[in-house]
Amino acid sequence: MKYFLILWLLIPSFVEAQDSINCKLPLEYNEIFDAKLKGQMYIGALNIIGIEFYNESYVPGNVYLENGEVATNQQLRYNGRIDGLLLNPAGSSLEILLDNYFIKGFCLQLQSNGKCFSFQKIQIADSLQVFAQELYAGKLSLYVYRRYSLEETIVQVVEGAAAEKKLYKPSFVYYFKLPNNSTIGFKRFKKRDLYKLFPDNKALMRKIFREKHQRRFKDEADLTRITELLSSLYK
Secondary structure (H helix, E strand, C coil), X not given: CXXXXXXXXXXXXXXXXXXXXXXXXXXXXXXXXXXXXXXEECECCCCEEECCECCCXXXXXXXXXXXCCEEEEEXXXXXXXXXXXXXXXXXXXXXXXXXXXXXXXXXXXXXXXXXXXXXXXXXXXXXXXXXXXXEECCCCEEEEECCEEEEEEEEEEECCEEEEEEEEEECCEEEEECCCCXXXXXXXXXXXXXXXXXXXXXXXXXXXXXXXXXXXXXXXXXXXXXXXXXXXXXX
């Protein structure tokens, strides 16, 4: 089976806007509680417009560390422009950019019913890992990298002075994770695009979609259902 990977899908956009570390505060942050979180004080870029956060406001969530420890009920938000998890420590107005190296994954409680949306660190190239939201787990798993990429640079004039603003918009990348833990990245999931990802199984895929009456190929809910069907390709 051949897999066609497009390099620009695999490599996150370079950060076009400058984020900064507040040098008036201690640079390293170590929280001592159920689990230790490590990171640095963070101040976001001031010239960003559009969208850069998956969840703009802080929400409760858990952080799962590589060493097996879990930091529960933390205030978190995810920045898809820099692929970074931000923490708001209890009783503080500070923002901490957590060190991705120590984090295996995290979940965000985005709904009042307590449902937690799970993100995991996945390998998308030989030396490149990103946090991606898990949409379906099976023999064939589905993830989405909630990436926000530079759309254009806009010059705005404020009080007679020109200033550049960086406009960021969603540029999500989806990944199938195969049983051997390799990944296939794609941005479109029309039927013909899926056939190109699995050219050796095109006839079988057609048969599965026909028998299961899978006619919709429009949104993430459809893609999740499609992934569940395609899992049957792997015994």
